[in-house]
Amino acid sequence: MDPIRVFVVDDHAIYRCGLAAVLAQEPRYRWVGEAMNGPDAVRLAPAERPDLVLMDIAMPGMSGIATMAALRETLPATRFV
Numbered sequence: 254m255d256p257i258r259v260f261v262v263d264d265h266a267i268y269r270c271g272l273a274a275v276l277a278q279e280p281r282y283r284w285v286g287e288a289m290n291g292p293d294a295v296r297l298a299p300a301e302r303p304d305l306v307l308m309d310i311a312m313p314g315m316s317g318i319a320t321m322a323a324l325r326e327t328l329p330a331t332r333f334v
Contacts, residue, residue: 256283260303262294262320263287264312272307291315291323299327306333 259282263269269287276282285301288294290312298306306324310317321333 254281256281258283258285258302258304259307260285260294260298260301260305261287261307262289262291262298262312262317263307263309264289265309268309291317291320294320295323295327298324298331303328303331306331308333 259276261269261272261284263272266289269289273284273287276284285303286297288297292315294306294308295315306321306328308317308321312320324331324333
């Protein structure tokens with residue numbers, strides 16, 4: 254079974270680093286990228302084709318909800334948490 258490709262969007266760098274460390278220990282998951290805000294996620298995530306996006310809802314500027322809506326257009330099969 255192929256690992257689940259994970260992309261993380263959060264404005265807190267320590268949270269992104271912590272998640273990367275945890276996911277690196279689990280062979281079922283593969284870290285494919287990260288973004289610190291909504292616009293970066295919309296620009297970067299489609300190229301990585303993640304299976305799962307872990308999304309912060311409360312980010313400055315573009316909210317997680319707005320980011321998910323934008324990403325749904327280019328990543329219809331991706332799941333969001």
